[in-house]
Amino acid sequence: MTKAEARKYYRNLRKQFSREEVNNLSAQIFNQLKQIDFTSAQTFHIFLPIEKNNEINTYPIIDWLFQQHKNVVLPLVVGDDMINCEVKKGFETQLNSLQIPEPIHYKEIDSTEIDVILIPLFVADKKGNRVGYGGGYYDTFLAKCKPESKKIGLTYFKPIDTIEDAYLGDFPLDSCITPEGITSF
Template sequence: MYKAELRKLYRTKRLALSEAEWQQRCTAIQERLLTFFNERFSPDTPLTLHTFLPIRRQREVDTYPIIAELRQRYSKLRVLISRSNPDGSMTHIVWSGHETLTENKWGIPEPAAIKLAEVNSTAIDIVLVPLLIFDKQGNRVGYGKGYYDRFLTTCRPDVLTIGLSLYEPVEAIFDKTSLDVPVYVCFTPFANWYFFNHL
């Protein structure tokens, strides 16, 4: 299917989920992700993790409990969130979990304060990547603004990109381009999908 079709279809499917089913799927994704972290990293591993915060009205995967649990398990975890800039770039900011957040025009929670500690994207080890749906090659469909694709091209080549999806993948996204950055692994409520051998 094409991106426009997939966006329409999976926005509709997500909004059709009951609150209980959405919560169940988010919890299942969290458990899979935490198991992956436990198998891959020791509790004292220094990690800089960039996360998205969910757009509530879009029924995105709830990352708040994921981050809370990771903070408890990893003593040297540094968490970043971003502010979207008018030029299409993203500014990455250290997030302790206590800063005041406001929603931007797309409903994305962002830090309200202007002056917070900024971090270069090359310092990031792991990125939790938002998506509407993905395919069996690791390509993702987002909201079409390109913020994450541009952001990921500025990260180190070894950055670990993790997609979180409420649904299983489609066979293929027909109109992907060279500008689309695939994820290395994607967690759904039902399976772990790995796309690169080093994982």
Template sequence: MLKAELRKKYLNKRKALSNDEAFVFSEKIFTNFVDYFKPESGQKIHIFIPIEKFNEINTHIFIDYFLTRNIRVFVPKIVDMKLISVEIFSETQFEINNWGISEPVSIEDSGISDFDFVITPLLYCDVKGNRVGYGKGFYDSFFESISEDSKKIGVNYFNPDECIDDVWKDDIPLDYLVTPTDVLSFKGGFE
């Protein structure tokens, strides 16, 4: 299936989830992430702020957990059409950008590239780790700028069941996918 078709299909599937379903699934994804990856104090995690109108995974659960355990938290911000990584703290001030996304007020790029984990938004991920996002290419460019040792982890309500037919040569696949029911590894097969 083509990315455009998958993007439309999974946006609709996501929008069909009730608020309660999305919250319960988000909690299960969070639990699966923590149980599998066991994040520790001092680690560096890049994670997105959810776009509520798109019913994205509630990553506030993750962020609150990380901040209370002295895990360093970084979030994306688009500056001059480039995704930068801003470190946040419990007192960080946020604003809504032109796309309706909550971002930190700060435009100071952390300069960090050796994240332990990069928790990545997506609409769909296939069985090879290829992802369908919103089509802007921000994360592919971001993935090129980070350490090869940074684990790129997608989070999604849905498990993969279709292949992406139009993967581009510049697309960078994920290393893992966390869903409400599974943690899938693309580094040599399913785990």
């Protein structure tokens, strides 16, 4: 399957989820995530869900990270770049023109300060190659992160055999979390 085929197929599957299914599957993903030992990690990059796209509800994960006294960093697209916005518990957001929630008050930090990156995606393959929206923002961002940062994909769907058009500029995941479990690559 190519990235375009996977993007179309899994976007359509995700569109069919009810709000209740999104919340239930998101809770299962969160429960899987809590099984990972993050004691040595302090700073977490995590996305906010675009509700109209039935993205994974990450707000419970964010609340849990704050309870664990972790630093929470949210992405913000500025022009062709994505910046890292460290937020505090109780942060506020606003929807941009694409209905993407963005933090209002934040401190910008460098990508090299991030220990764990929780990445949105449609699906991954069994080598850790990922299919996202195709804008390239995460590839550009991941190139700036320290090599030892853990790259963890969050998706509703288990990995497929192969993404035929994965290329060298792609940054593969270290692991992928689905409602069914955790796959390490």
